[in-house]
Amino acid sequence: MTATAPPLAAPSGATRPVTRRRRRSPLAVLAPYLMVLPAWLWLVIFFLAPTITMLSVSLMTGDDLNGFKQTWHFSTYSDAWNSYHVQILRSLEYGLVATALCIVIGYPVAYWIAFKGGRFKSILLFLLLLPFFVSFVIRTQSWEFMLDDHGMVIGLLHDLHLMGVMTDVHLANSKGEFLQTSTAVVGGLTYNFIPFTILPIYVALERVHPSLLEASSDLYANKAVAFGKVVLPLSMPGVFAAVLLTFVPVASDYVNAQILGGPKNTMVGTAIETEYFTNLNYPTAASLSFILMGVLLVGIFIYARALGTDDALDMAAM
């Protein structure tokens, strides 16, 4: 990676004429390492080592009473897949649907703020960020409160005589309830993660210079063509980053499924939690975590190959 770089080259120092070279004391040579060390150690001990431990736990066999032994028992993975592929596939499905909804709902908002926001841009962005000042669990809880049978949304729909329609298009279940349906879970996921979709798209759109739009209209492009040929392609890195920032947390979330969904809407996160805390089956829980991470990594990799640019990865890393 940087193996060929000299150990201590200041990046901008190279461009300036070197008038005088200060003698580097051994301490100065070590300085970057000493400064990096504490945070590096923290991440190695509490992020890298746990991940490796989890890999080893996933290949153990045993039970909580007699202890677990390292047996390189790879079939835990296929067993975990067999028991929980429904939840894993459901997580991916909810993740895809909610991410798509976030993009479709959020893109016009990002577009409007970026191009028509004028001097109210900061205020509009602040409004988008306001939900972050309320705890994630309370926001989800608040939706449960609103979507309840006795809550205000169902009451309103009943008053408008729309509840039958909701049932007919399968947004509500046959008893006319929203809670404990996949609509509620996907809706909650879309709600909770849409700011992560809007903001990167906004940042990308903000970088599109308005003169490009003028140029395209000078060249006789109408608004739709200008959007399709200029704005949309230029905003794709933002959309790419948005998809990454939305899909990974959505697919691995289980709070929405637990609070808004029912037993038919559990996601893989619930399965991991149940295996750890209820069944005390640590190898299965660990292997499920790795399956989830593996599926997401493979998905991201294929997606990056198909669409990605360095620009998009940079934005996602922000």
Added chain:
Amino acid sequence: MTAIAGAALEEAYEQDHRPGRRRRRLRGGWLLPFWSWVVILWLLAPIVVMIVFSFNDGNGKAVSFNWQGFTFKWYSKLNAYSDLTSAILNSITIALLTTVIAVVLGTLMGVALGRWRFRGSGSVSLLLFANVAAPEVVLGAALLSLFLTLGIPRGYTTILIAHVMFSVAYVVVTVRARMSGLDPALEEAARDLGAGPISTFFRVTLPVIMPGVQSGALLAFAMSIDDYIITSFVNGSTQTFPLWVYGASQRTGGSVPPQVNVIGTLIFAFGVLLALSGAVASRKRA
């Protein structure tokens, strides 16, 4: 992840204040603004519900679905649930400690990564990226595996360890971004004028990168006080505010007492005031 929010706000601010920028009012239809306002109202709906129902009268066991009349009594009965009070105290102290530790460690690493390319700096960046990109469930489950394997009892300390682990990378990223705006000639000048490396850091480097440190600190605090998923894996029997609320909602009957809305409202008001005063202060400086 949330760092992008800061980037977006900064960009918007700079756009607003770019001299000579022509503010073109493109004539769009009514559909786009209408849609955007609907989305914004949808985003704010649960907050409005939370605030309004924190003033709703009722029996106090669970928030009533119907409007029972305006009352301040939940605000005065804030401490009715002693375990809720201790959960909030845990949340606040853990968030503060997390912020301090993550800011110190993250700033050191961010400055080093922003200033030097050294053997291994690439792999450090990779470690940071993996940490930020990993799903929360996996981070929590991995830490739990470690604690279980080593037989470490879970509680307040393990929560703190976990919170520093998932927030330090965000501080590194925001500080490293600021380092690119630091002219190395400034530090060089300080050294030429006889300042040692330590005093150069505190009197030249730190003031320049301060906005990055501040937004990193804000992120660390916000992520820590709001975290549910990772905390639920490493908490043992210690409660934090999100865990308490979640537990209350999962109990049979799903009864969340009105105090939860009150505390949510207070945290919301405090956060908004803090953010607004910060924005006003930075505008005055500019």
